[in-house]
Amino acid sequence: MHVKLALIGPKFSGKTTVFNALTGANVELSDFSGAGREHSREVAVPDPRLERLARDWKPKKVTPARVEFLDLPAYGGSEKFFGDARQQEALVRVVRAFGGDAVPHPKDRIDWRADLEDLETDFVLQDLAMVERRVEKLQQTTKRGPSYKAYKDEVAELETLLRVKPALEDGVPLKRTLNPEEQEKLSGFRFLTLKPTLTLVNIGDEDDPAAFDLPPVPEQLDDVDDVILAIRGRLEAELAQLDDEDRAVFLADFGLSEPLRERVIRLSYALLGQQSFLTGGPKEVRAWTVRRGATAVEAARVIHSDIARGFIRAEVVSWSDYVACGSWKAAKEAKKMRLEGKDYVMQDGDVVEFRHGA
Secondary structure (H helix, E strand, C coil), X not given: XXXXXXXXXXXXXXXXHHHHHHXXXXXXXXXXXXXXXCEEEEEECCCHHHHHHXXXXXCCEEECCEEEEEECXXXXXXXXXXXXXXXXXXEEEEEECCCCCCCCCCCCCCCHHHHHHHHHXXXXXXXXXXXXXXXXXXXXXXXXXXCCCCHHHHHHHHHHHHHHHHHHHCCCCHHHCCCHHHHHHCHHHCCHHHCCEEEEEECCCCCCHHHHCCXXXXXXXXXXXXXXXXXXXXXHHHHHCCCHHHXXXXXXHCCCCCCXXXXXXXXXXXXXXXXXXXXXXXXXXXXXXXXXXXXXXXXXXXXXXXHHHCEEEEEEXXXXXXXXXXXXXXXXXXXXXXXXXXXXXXXXXXXXEEEECC
């Protein structure tokens, strides 16, 4: 499995420029609106831990985790746009804060907050329409009484939807009114206002991010479902085309600690509750993506269903112990390798070997 992130935004927001910055692609901007075309590209997840494992094992193959970026056509309120957005795991929203007469704003304004409010309002209205349709259907089916199997579940669902409907009518997104258990139960509807969002405020080359008074990025993102980040999209796109040496100079000149790709992937993993575990050997060193809270048998299933089916145990070395000991062999000799069962909760950076039967 790999993480999928969709870029959305109004016309002339620089969304496709940001796509180029994130992927290293060189998609032609032409009229700056994407001309209704969709672009996608997978990129490797930067992970220094994988590089360290590769130095130790010297494998034939090194396989990083992958992220797929999807550049959706510019937001225009069409049913297709909302349908496409609904299928995504998380949304990266690009809104414009840069000036320039050469790229006119379709509403003759440069106001990123207003653009973001337009998008959020339309998402709420879309979810409200879906809730109204579902409520109407459930009110009809539950009239049959408790004689059918799904009655109890449908009554509970109807009560939940009737509770959140007034909030949607007041413009409140579902993520603010549903608890985690309710969100899980309703996840099949792919409500737009339940999706984690990363908002990129696309500023000008010479603009000072501090001047935009954005909220700080929280240090802990466990319970956060939206993060706002100021970026210089055009400069980041240029940066993505450079080799490593020139990129380091470029970053230093503009006071950046890392390229946009690394910032977005790290924040997106946190927003989606994702983490990586590692496997190593002479044939391959690899990073795998699992959700936070995944058990050992669930992690085994990510590799192959047969490993999960025949699961015997997981041999686990935490990343801190691996670094302290210097290698897998040294960790075993130092008795830092643990034998864990199916229910062990995986931790970010665990180095694992799964033992399984046929």
